[in-house]
Amino acid sequence: MSSSPTAAEKGGRSEYGVALLLLGLGAWAIVDALGVTDTASRGPVNARTVPIAVGLLLILMAVLLTVDLVRGGRGEAEGGEDVDLSHGSDWRTIGLLVGSFAANALLIDSLGWPISGAILFFGTTYALGARHYVRMALISIVLSVGSWYLFFLGLGIKLPVGLLKGIL
Amino acid sequence: MDGINALIDGFGTALTPINLLYAVIGVVLGTAIGVLPGIGPAMTIALLLPLTFTLEPTQAFIMFAGIYYGGMYGGSTTSILLNTPGESASVITAIEGNLMAKKGRGAAALATAAIGSFIAGTIGTLALALVAPQIVKLAIQLGSPDYFAIMMLAFIAVTTVLGSSKIRGLASLGIGLLIGTVGIDPTSGQQRLTLGIPQLADGIDVVVVAVGLFAVGEALWIAAHLRRNPAEIIHVDGARMNREDWRRSWKPWLRGTLIGFPFGAIPAGGAEIPTFLSYAMEKKLTKHPEEFGHGAIEGVAGPEATNNASAAGGLVPLLTLGIPTTATAAVMLGAFQSYGIQPGPRLLDEQADLVWGLIASLFIGNVILLALNLPLATIWARLLNIPRPYLYAGILFFASIGAYAANTSTFDLWLLLIIGGLGFFMRRFGLPVVPAIIAIILGPVAEEQLRRALQISDGELSGLVNTPFSKVVYVIVVLLLVVPVVIDRVQSRRRGGDQGDQGDGIQDAPSLGHQHANQEGQ
Numbered sequence: 001m002s003s004s005p006t007a008a009e010k011g012g013r014s015e016y017g018v019a020l021l022l023l024g025l026g027a028w029a030i031v032d033a034l035g036v037t038d039t040a041s042r043g044p045v046n047a048r049t050v051p052i053a054v055g056l057l058l059i060l061m062a063v064l065l066t067v068d069l070v071r072g073g074r075g076e077a078e079g080g081e082d083v084d085l086s087h088g089s090d091w092r093t094i095g096l097l098v099g100s101f102a103a104n105a106l107l108i109d110s111l112g113w114p115i116s117g118a119i120l121f122f123g124t125t126y127a128l129g130a131r132h133y134v135r136m137a138l139i140s141i142v143l144s145v146g147s148w149y150l151f152f153l154g155l156g157i158k159l160p161v162g163l164l165k166g167i168l
Numbered sequence: 169m170d171g172i173n174a175l176i177d178g179f180g181t182a183l184t185p186i187n188l189l190y191a192v193i194g195v196v197l198g199t200a201i202g203v204l205p206g207i208g209p210a211m212t213i214a215l216l217l218p219l220t221f222t223l224e225p226t227q228a229f230i231m232f233a234g235i236y237y238g239g240m241y242g243g244s245t246t247s248i249l250l251n252t253p254g255e256s257a258s259v260i261t262a263i264e265g266n267l268m269a270k271k272g273r274g275a276a277a278l279a280t281a282a283i284g285s286f287i288a289g290t291i292g293t294l295a296l297a298l299v300a301p302q303i304v305k306l307a308i309q310l311g312s313p314d315y316f317a318i319m320m321l322a323f324i325a326v327t328t329v330l331g332s333s334k335i336r337g338l339a340s341l342g343i344g345l346l347i348g349t350v351g352i353d354p355t356s357g358q359q360r361l362t363l364g365i366p367q368l369a370d371g372i373d374v375v376v377v378a379v380g381l382f383a384v385g386e387a388l389w390i391a392a393h394l395r396r397n398p399a400e401i402i403h404v405d406g407a408r409m410n411r412e413d414w415r416r417s418w419k420p421w422l423r424g425t426l427i428g429f430p431f432g433a434i435p436a437g438g439a440e441i442p443t444f445l446s447y448a449m450e451k452k453l454t455k456h457p458e459e460f461g462h463g464a465i466e467g468v469a470g471p472e473a474t475n476n477a478s479a480a481g482g483l484v485p486l487l488t489l490g491i492p493t494t495a496t497a498a499v500m501l502g503a504f505q506s507y508g509i510q511p512g513p514r515l516l517d518e519q520a521d522l523v524w525g526l527i528a529s530l531f532i533g534n535v536i537l538l539a540l541n542l543p544l545a546t547i548w549a550r551l552l553n554i555p556r557p558y559l560y561a562g563i564l565f566f567a568s569i570g571a572y573a574a575n576t577s578t579f580d581l582w583l584l585l586i587i588g589g590l591g592f593f594m595r596r597f598g599l600p601v602v603p604a605i606i607a608i609i610l611g612p613v614a615e616e617q618l619r620r621a622l623q624i625s626d627g628e629l630s631g632l633v634n635t636p637f638s639k640v641v642y643v644i645v646v647l648l649l650v651v652p653v654v655i656d657r658v659q660s661r662r663r664g665g666d667q668g669d670q671g672d673g674i675q676d677a678p679s680l681g682h683q684h685a686n687q688e689g690q
Contacts, residue, residue, distance in 0.1 A: 025342075058343070080206055093391050124565070
């Protein structure tokens, strides 16, 4: 196993959350499907069939996964070139990343991509541990303004300009 | 030889200056991104999907073809020079390749990988050109029940063959099918699983799904576990091999090609199993068994050729049946769909220019790759030094642009974050990502075939199994589900019934390592 014992132990209980998620998704699929009225289709298969089948599959897997977990089964966390599984998930980094991402989603329409994209890049590099603030700021601005022009001139897609309207 | 004539026409398409330019761009991008750790070809194509909004389909696919092969080359460089496991298909190459590099034979390892990939890619592409028209002749006679059966086979094969846990594979398949169902049902016009949100009525954009699962999910996952001391990179100058290396490499190249192509064409988890088989075979056939485990060149040449041949093989079902066998192929299918093109037996007729241009540019791409990789190996290797914060920040940055540009709506950015979160948790808890992406892309097509088949049979369920072809396929599906369980039972009885801590107990070839269950595949 690639994960350390501490990570595996911690993962043990949270894996029941996966079963719960599957159960919830399965129930949602079935409840939603029951609300669909399909008068156009004939025969045993209509718009409800596939969602109900998928819902049943998900619920069945939730049950089997629970059995597997009780018997001691564990999901293997994914490895990779830059992945070190000997320490647990770094939630501070994740929080900062999600924060930067959300900032971009909230600000893109008002401030425009050249600014919100720069905030996104600066924030994510900071979250990932870079501390050369001048270099980070320069790269952020070059990337966000550059990608705005690339999309506008190269692909004809107009990303929001926001505050910089008239300047770019 | 209709394939050959069509191929010559394809070269006519591919060799126009503008298309050649796109091939070069694709190859350079593919190699560069393939070398970068943490980014595979599936993520690369996902991040570049926004180009399909404005680019001509032929040019887009010529570029994707370059990325497809370029990503393989780049991946092998990474696994030889970086002392950590990387992409699934390169795991085997990494074993002996990395040992060779440590012994100071890195140049030979890079050269045998590059030349082997070239030979396997060229033979594999030729085989694709010859086989595809024949498959189409058969496929054109298949009806909806047959297609539905093949899709069931693809779903079951990709979940049972890949990874170490069937339950988690099937759970991932279910999640994918669920995501694929969101939106208005095209047959009845009813909204399904949309929660009343108007933006979900058209379904979730393939760009958002692919970028979310591969780019955002992967970047978040790696960010949470970033190595604090970057992995050691082995220095190497150039890529070349001596006469002895050639003598020991050419047979493994050809054998690898032979194993890789057919395995790539069936939905059995991409290049993992054939590269492992090739490694085992070379180990058995070598005249230098003592070198295996200490850096044997055959152990690099064989698996690397297998890897590229299986990439070529994977294009056969994609182009002739519309069935993706790997994550990369699934994302490419998504790209076809975003052009309103549904790959299948009629594709070769209706879009002959596109398909044969694509195949021809695979040949051209291979030549460009060899020319780029042999002399420039050292320069590519420098990409491994890129500071990780900028690399993963860049992935999130381009993922955000792509998802936003799909519909210029912030709703898609929030959706991207949710799907990225899903990708993170799947990686965390060992749910393989490949079944999910294949189910998302293929699920709606399978449903359509199912309902068409039942309309033809007037609602009789026997209409699904009333052709000989579909019967055979379902038998294979049942065998895939039953045989591994039986084998496992028998084995555990022989061991004296000491099952327990393996959970649902399906074990892979042990020396494959445990990374591959969740890798995005090629």
